[in-house]
Amino acid sequence: MVYAADLHLHSHFARGTSGKLTFDNMAAWAKLKGIDLLASPDFTHPAWFEETRRKLRERGDGTYELNGVRFVLGAEINCAGGQGGRNRRVHVLAFAPSLDAAAGINSALEPRGALHADGRPTIRATPRELVHLLLDVDPRCFVIPAHAWTPWFGVYGSKSGFDSLEECFGDAWERVPAIETGLSSDPAMNWRVPELDDRAIVSFSDAHSLPKMGRELTYFRGGLDYDGLLDSLRTQNIAHTVEFFPEEGKYHHSGHRKCGVSLSPAEVSEGNGRCPKCGRALTIGVLQRVHDLGRRDAGARRGDDGFTRSDNGRPPFRSMVALELIIAESLGVGVKTKKVRTAYETLVSMLGSEMSALMEAPIADIEAAAGDRVAEGVDRVRKGRVQVVPGFDGQYGTVRIWGGHSPRGQERSPLPTDH
Ligand SMILES: [Zn+2]
Numbered sequence: 001m002v003y004a005a006d007l008h009l010h011s012h013f014a015r016g017t018s019g020k021l022t023f024d025n026m027a028a029w030a031k032l033k034g035i036d037l038l039a040s041p042d043f044t045h046p047a048w049f050e051e052t053r054r055k056l057r058e059r060g061d062g063t064y065e066l067n068g069v070r071f072v073l074g075a076e077i078n079c080a081g082g083q084g085g086r087n088r089r090v091h092v093l094a095f096a097p098s099l100d101a102a103a104g105i106n107s108a109l110e111p112r113g114a115l116h117a118d119g120r121p122t123i124r125a126t127p128r129e130l131v132h133l134l135l136d137v138d139p140r141c142f143v144i145p146a147h148a149w150t151p152w153f154g155v156y157g158s159k160s161g162f163d164s165l166e167e168c169f170g171d172a173w174e175r176v177p178a179i180e181t182g183l184s185s186d187p188a189m190n191w192r193v194p195e196l197d198d199r200a201i202v203s204f205s206d207a208h209s210l211p212k213m214g215r216e217l218t219y220f221r222g223g224l225d226y227d228g229l230l231d232s233l234r235t236q237n238i239a240h241t242v243e244f245f246p247e248e249g250k251y252h253h254s255g256h257r258k259c260g261v262s263l264s265p266a267e268v269s270e271g272n273g274r275c276p277k278c279g280r281a282l283t284i285g286v287l288q289r290v291h292d293l294g295r296r297d298a299g300a301r302r303g304d305d306g307f308t309r310s311d312n313g314r315p316p317f318r319s320m321v322a323l324e325l326i327i328a329e330s331l332g333v334g335v336k337t338k339k340v341r342t343a344y345e346t347l348v349s350m351l352g353s354e355m356s357a358l359m360e361a362p363i364a365d366i367e368a369a370a371g372d373r374v375a376e377g378v379d380r381v382r383k384g385r386v387q388v389v390p391g392f393d394g395q396y397g398t399v400r401i402w403g404g405h406s407p408r409g410q411e412r413s414p415l416p417t418d419h
């Protein structure tokens with residue numbers, strides 16, 4: 001079977017997240033969105049762990065259930081350990097096959113960090129030490145480096161990351177089946193890195209509020225249970241992933257936000273990594289890191305069906321824009337308006353889910369539900385006919401369907417590119 005999974009989520013106990021991130025709400029939104037499997041996040045948080053026990057029904061196959069939505073136990077951990085003579089801060093997603101295993105992990109982590117302080121706890125351990133600690137509790141645990149390329153907290157990040165995952169994980173590298181692209185990179189960028197050839201490239205939302213769930217997604221093939229999921233990761237048995245246009249992410253370009261300076265790799269090397277306005281060091285973005293660590297071309301082609309495929313059979317992906325943004329721009333109104341909410345609800349109820357409206361429904365059906373302008377908006381996004389202005393230094397990039405960008409806005413080239 002093929003199922004949609006969002007395995008990077010947070011509860012309301014994680015810092016900076018919405019108070020509405022409860023189990024009941026997450027299950028309801030998963031249905032609206034069309035997501036089959038969610039991470040039951042933040043299992044390291046004592047209060048949320050108790051809620052997990054109380055709310056979810058254990059199925060005995062490593063997944064849990066609430067109102068027809070499946071969950072797998074996950075947590076995001078900030079690994080804060082010195083390595084190679086530097087302070088490192090690396091976020092990884094950790095997964096456990098049972099509540100007993102999760103409880104065991106929590107006991108092992110307790111002496112290394114304040115688990116109750118944040119649903120995304122800071123733990124005194126390197127990523128390698130964390131993997132060993134998890135495997136000592138249960139050999140079926142696994143980790144996925146989160147938003148792998150972001151400057152802060154990304155395993156490949158410019159601020160405290162590594163130049164290679166093998167260097168980061170050492171003898172635990174074999175136990176890392178996948179990496180998460182994060183919003184600012186897409187699979188084609190990751191295909192450039194040889195050490196990732198035998199790892200799955202996955203995408204999840206890292207949503208801090210309900211509407212953002214599923215903004216990036218992975219459609220897995222195989223059995224929808226814990227062992228099936230791990231097997232699909234290990235064998236890259238993935239139908240496809242759904243991505244942001246990577247330019248939209250907050251750290252795609254390098255730059256200096258205070259000065260409004262946003263630079264491509266060629267422009268970064270021209271200025272020796274300094275801000276051309278104030279001379280300070282730039283925040284080196286994701287595109288630059290891929291440029292530095294990528295050893296070859298992506299070997300990627302975008303087809304007429306909107307999917308980008310690799311020359312050597314990696315799982316394909318497609319780039320999407322959130323449905324409410326498409327509606328808002330198509331109707332020329334703000335995202336938070338009643339008009340957008342109404343059109344969104346009509347589309348979702350007539351077409352089954354947000355994902356089916358975005359990616360599967362015939363354009364004629366979208367027109368019937370929400371008018372020709374929204375239908376054309378969806379069609380343009382499906383075909384990748386959008387204009388982008390890359391994000392940089394913490395500022396989100398923008399995507400426009402009908403133009404209207406500043407001169408820096410550019411028609412997106414048909415392939416993800418460096419230049
Ligand atoms: Zn994170």
Ligand SMILES: [Zn+2]
Pocket residue numbers: 256258259261275276277278279280
């Ligand atoms: Zn500056």
